[in-house]
Amino acid sequence: xxxxxxxxxxxxxxxxxxxxxxxxxxxxxxxxxxxxxxxxxxxxxxxxxxxxxxxxxxxxxxxxxxxxxxxxxxxxxxxxxxxxxxxxxxxxxxxxxxxxxxxxxxxxxxxxxxxxxxxxxxxxxxxxxxxxxxxxxxxxxxxxxxxxxxxxxxxxxxxxxxxxxxxxxxxxxxxxxxxxxxxxxxxxxxxxxxxxxxxxxxxxxxxxxxxxxxxxxxxxxxxxxxxxxxxxxxxxxxxxxxxxxxxxxxxxxxxxxxxxxxxxxxxxxxxxxxxxxxxxxxxxxxxxxxxxxxxxxxxxxxxxxxxxxxxxxxxx
Amino acid sequence: xxxxxxxxxxxxxxxxxxxxxxxxxxxxxxxxxxxxxxxxxxxxxxxxxxxxxxxxxxxxxxxxxxxxxxxxxxxxxxxxxxxxxxxxxxxxxxxxxxxxxxxxxxxxxxxxxxxxxxxxxxxxxxxxxxxxxxxxxxxxxxxxxxxxxxxxxxxxxxxxxxxxxxxxxxxxxxxxxxxxxxxxxxxxxxxxxxxxxxxxxxxxxxxxxxxxxxxxxxxxxxxxxxxxxxxxxxxxxxxxxxxxxxxxxxxxxxxxxxxxxxxxxxxxxxxxxxxxxxxxxxxxxxxxxxxxxxxxxxxxxxxxxxxxxxxxxxxxxxx
Numbered sequence: 001x002x003x004x005x006x007x008x009x010x011x012x013x014x015x016x017x018x019x020x021x022x023x024x025x026x027x028x029x030x031x032x033x034x035x036x037x038x039x040x041x042x043x044x045x046x047x048x049x050x051x052x053x054x055x056x057x058x059x060x061x062x063x064x065x066x067x068x069x070x071x072x073x074x075x076x077x078x079x080x081x082x083x084x085x086x087x088x089x090x091x092x093x094x095x096x097x098x099x100x101x102x103x104x105x106x107x108x109x110x111x112x113x114x115x116x117x118x119x120x121x122x123x124x125x126x127x128x129x130x131x132x133x134x135x136x137x138x139x140x141x142x143x144x145x146x147x148x149x150x151x152x153x154x155x156x157x158x159x160x161x162x163x164x165x166x167x168x169x170x171x172x173x174x175x176x177x178x179x180x181x182x183x184x185x186x187x188x189x190x191x192x193x194x195x196x197x198x199x200x201x202x203x204x205x206x207x208x209x210x211x212x213x214x215x216x217x218x219x220x221x222x223x224x225x226x227x228x229x230x231x232x233x234x235x236x237x238x239x240x241x242x243x244x245x246x247x248x249x250x251x252x253x254x255x256x257x258x259x260x261x262x263x264x265x266x267x268x269x270x271x272x273x274x275x276x277x278x279x280x281x282x283x284x285x286x287x288x289x290x291x292x293x294x295x296x297x298x299x300x301x302x303x304x305x306x307x308x309x310x311x312x313x314x315x316x
Numbered sequence: 317x318x319x320x321x322x323x324x325x326x327x328x329x330x331x332x333x334x335x336x337x338x339x340x341x342x343x344x345x346x347x348x349x350x351x352x353x354x355x356x357x358x359x360x361x362x363x364x365x366x367x368x369x370x371x372x373x374x375x376x377x378x379x380x381x382x383x384x385x386x387x388x389x390x391x392x393x394x395x396x397x398x399x400x401x402x403x404x405x406x407x408x409x410x411x412x413x414x415x416x417x418x419x420x421x422x423x424x425x426x427x428x429x430x431x432x433x434x435x436x437x438x439x440x441x442x443x444x445x446x447x448x449x450x451x452x453x454x455x456x457x458x459x460x461x462x463x464x465x466x467x468x469x470x471x472x473x474x475x476x477x478x479x480x481x482x483x484x485x486x487x488x489x490x491x492x493x494x495x496x497x498x499x500x501x502x503x504x505x506x507x508x509x510x511x512x513x514x515x516x517x518x519x520x521x522x523x524x525x526x527x528x529x530x531x532x533x534x535x536x537x538x539x540x541x542x543x544x545x546x547x548x549x550x551x552x553x554x555x556x557x558x559x560x561x562x563x564x565x566x567x568x569x570x571x572x573x574x575x576x577x578x579x580x581x582x583x584x585x586x587x588x589x590x591x592x593x594x595x596x597x598x599x600x601x602x603x604x605x606x607x608x609x610x611x612x613x614x615x616x617x618x619x620x621x622x623x624x625x626x627x628x629x630x631x632x633x634x635x
Contacts, residue, residue, distance in 0.1 A: 073563060232481035
């Protein structure tokens with residue numbers, strides 16, 4: 001029988017106090033896509049961190065989290081790759097690793113849970129890490145920037161920092177599967193009825209749109225698998241958002257962003273034109289907190305969000 | 317006792333062209349299940365309300381339905397956990413199925429996908445040629461017990477976003493049940509079964525984990541991953557986009573430490589698949605116009621040798 005490293009009454013940590021929270025210095029894992037095709041996400045995250053007065057220390061030697069796909073070839077490799085990343089954070093004295101991607105969040109937390117729950121798996125990881133002199137001691141917590149905003153900054157503080165309220169902009173939240181499911185891996189909020197994005201939208205002076213598609217899948221992981229399927233999943237969800245009055249979408253996940261931003265056009269034949277612009281979470285927060293719109297990379301989006309921002313008198 | 321308003325989807329395919337809703341007031345102990353509330357409504361108020369039920373204890377798998385928009389077994393859902401502030405509970409048939417009458421749906425597509433699996437043991441030799449009983453070690457059995465708990469309630473199938481847009485997809489339950497035979501040491505058709513389920517779009521699973529809400533904790537989401545690993549281990553149907561995608565992804569991470577998006581697209585579709593590559597061209601052009609194309613050449617992360625050591629230590633396949 002394997003033993004657990006977690007106290008019996010403690011689930012996977014996502015709320016515990018950390019040294020990073022006290023010092024406002026966090027480990028930062030941007031993930032592959034924020035460094036490649038969604039650079040605007042990385043840049044606006046750094047600008048937001050400045051506004052929030054926190055320091056995000058990028059783990060520059062970290063590898064890919066495995067993004068659910070490497071699980072398909074081997075059951076252990078994602079866990080050990082992430083243990084290596086956590087060891088790097090520990091070596092820098094950081095006990096809180098912040099992500100900006102739903103898929104990174106879910107899979108890094110899953111790896112951490114597996115390591116913390118089983119001494120056998122922790123030993124297996126450390127035996128491999130030992131080959132290059134690294135060791136993970138189990139002291140890292142992985143959280144999404146969205147949770148940091150609510151837990152460490154706080155919605156009241158966030159509300160008080162808003163200098164450019166969103167003038168009631170109707171924003172549809174789109175969570176991205178892996179920040180909420182499986183519930184026993186994430187567990188920060190209810191997977192069936194989450195409201196963290198709604199809370200942030202409202203703190204920024206926007207109006208959150210409620211629709212069934214908000215916790216559904218964007219199809220990103222199968223966009224190359226069979227023509228049209230992912231586009232239909234995007235179309236279905238964006239149709240629901242549009243029918244409930246959405247003017248724009250916000251997502252904490254760059255993979256969802258790529259799918260929603262680029263597939264609405266292809267889905268129009270079956271689902272009708274939706275053309276909803278999609279904001280990365282840090283873009284919209286940074287904008288409301290006063291970061292100039294032209295620094296947020298909004299011109300990189302296929303569906304230009306500046307049109308609706310002009311309509312709502314947010315920019316001229 | 318509590319007064320609960322059951323807001324029920326009503327439809328009869330024999331007579332109706334569009335559905336309507338009936339609100340039925342029931343006066344019942346708040347601690348009862350949604351199924352109890354429906355039974356009460358049918359027995360005492362409106363005998364025409366139709367729904368499937370049998371065991372009332374999460375064994376038969378008959379009573380899956382949408383309760384306040386969430387699919388699950390009515391017999392395993394307590395009214396007090398779901399009743400809204402206004403005292404109502406909204407009840408609809410399972411999504412992804414054609415409604416037949418009220419909460420009863422046509423289950424045929426779901427059963428058809430089971431039938432295609434040949435969901436029975438097919439040993440290598442005939443029983444008559446087999447002198448002893450077919451024994452399974454506790455370790456081998458341990459892999460199968462969870463998935464053998466499947467009660468075919470179709471909750472996962474109703475929740476699946478891929479099924480909702482592409483009915484050709486086998487769906488979570490059928491793939492989990494394929495796993496049950498693929499990993500059974502007594503079965504003789506392992507590779508044929510992997511090939512069959514690959515043809516039924518095993519690799520079209522979107523990794524969304526919606527099926528992690530399984531009321532019997534079969535967790536089809538993890539069984540789907542198990543079947544994919546079996547396919548790669550046995551090298552079955554390796555020329556499909558799914559396994560190519562997984563292997564190109566793994567190779568990229570091993571070589572660079574991170575994902576090479578541009579290489580992933582080419583490697584998945586096929587580097588010489590001109591038709592396939594042409595199909596993604598319009599999107600590539602749109603993205604390039606916004607400066608969003610991923611870089612074709614990428615530098616490896618610092619200390620990438622460590623990542624390669626991890627891959628080699630675990631003997632991870634990358635081609």
